[in-house]
Amino acid sequence: MAATALPPSGDPHGAPGAGASPGAGAAAAGKTCDARGMIEIHRMYRASFGEGPALVRGVAEGDAAHADLVGDHLSMLAVSLHAHHEFEDEHLWDTLEERAPACAGHVDRMKEQHAVMLVHLRALDAALPAWRASGRATDATAVLAALDGVNAALAVHLPDEEANIVPVIEAVITQKEADAASVHGRRATPKGKTWDQLGAILAAQPDGGDEWLRFHLPAPVRGVWRLVGRRRYLANRAALTGTE
Numbered sequence: 001m002a003a004t005a006l007p008p009s010g011d012p013h014g015a016p017g018a019g020a021s022p023g024a025g026a027a028a029a030g031k032t033c034d035a036r037g038m039i040e041i042h043r044m045y046r047a048s049f050g051e052g053p054a055l056v057r058g059v060a061e062g063d064a065a066h067a068d069l070v071g072d073h074l075s076m077l078a079v080s081l082h083a084h085h086e087f088e089d090e091h092l093w094d095t096l097e098e099r100a101p102a103c104a105g106h107v108d109r110m111k112e113q114h115a116v117m118l119v120h121l122r123a124l125d126a127a128l129p130a131w132r133a134s135g136r137a138t139d140a141t142a143v144l145a146a147l148d149g150v151n152a153a154l155a156v157h158l159p160d161e162e163a164n165i166v167p168v169i170e171a172v173i174t175q176k177e178a179d180a181a182s183v184h185g186r187r188a189t190p191k192g193k194t195w196d197q198l199g200a201i202l203a204a205q206p207d208g209g210d211e212w213l214r215f216h217l218p219a220p221v222r223g224v225w226r227l228v229g230r231r232r233y234l235a236n237r238a239a240l241t242g243t244e
Contacts, residue, residue, distance in 0.1 A: 033178040035169045040212060041084060041185070042158045043204040048077050049154060052147045056131075056140050058242055064135040069239055071132035074143070076193045077200075078121050081150075083188030085114050087181050092173075096165070099172040106164040113157040120149030182216075198225065199233030 052074055059066045093107045127142035169178065189197050202209025213222050238244045 031170045033170055033173050033175040035166050035173070035178055036215075037178065037182050038166055038169065039162060040201065040205060041080075042162065044201045045077070045081060045084075045154055046158065047204040048200050049081075049147065049150050052077070052151075053144055055240055056143055056147070059135055059140070061137055062135050064133060066239075066242065067135035067140075068132040071128045071143075073196070073236075073240055074124065074147075075128055076190055076197060078124050079188060079190055080185065080197065081117070082121060083185055084181075085117065087184045089114060091177075091180065091184075092169075095177070096168055096172065100168045103164070103168045106160075106168070110157075110161060110165060113153065113160065117150065117153040117157060120146055120153055124150060195225075195229040195232045196236050198229060199237070 055070045055073070059070055088110070093111060097104050097107050124143065124146035127139075127146050131139035131143050133139075202212055205212050213225065217225070235244075
């Protein structure tokens with residue numbers, strides 16, 4: 001089974017990372033599914049959490065309205081990452097261990113990394129309300145510390161998962177099972193945040209999201225994005241960054 005040919009534990013080389021082309025898809029020889037969605041959502045987490053500290057520091061002292069807006073954005077990201085990991089914890093790890101026993105060590109490491117990430121995400125969840133209500137730097141300190149923890153955990157987890165788990169997914173997981181992760185993520189998106197989250201995903205892709213749109217969305221939905229969604233996303237971005 002393909003799992004026996006995985007890269008060494010923790011070796012990120014050869015991972016289908018930020019520059020990987022999604023063109024081959026599940027039709028490539030030996031693949032049971034196309035797992036590009038994992039790489040694409042990882043790009044969004046890297047970019048969006050990565051800019052989080054700058055967004056927080058860009059809020060003027062005591063500007064609770066701006067802090068609430070940025071905090072709402074960070075909360076959306078946290079909800080998304082919680083849901084992403086919950087799906088893997090509940091639906092992916094046991095399946096991989098059953099179908100690809102050789103990857104058990106990798107799966108154990110993923111579980112450990114998720115546990116570390118959960119600590120930082122919960123710290124972010126706990127820190128946001130006070131800062132959103134006050135906009136004060138004293139309350140922002142806990143938010144920034146939590147974001148530093150999330151970003152450090154992402155820097156360890158994402159390349160490891162891309163190098164050592166994605167190849168196994170594409171060897172033993174069906175397309176229906178892989179697509180269920182995207183469905184779970186969409187259902188977890190907070191009400192009213194669809195365009196903001198879609199825009200963040202698109203902005204994180206190497207080509208600005210054109211390939212993502214063509215592959216994942218039917219023409220009518222692409223049209224709604226271009227006519228309505230993009231404008232709303234850009235307005236939100238301007239408000240977040242204070243460039244309105």
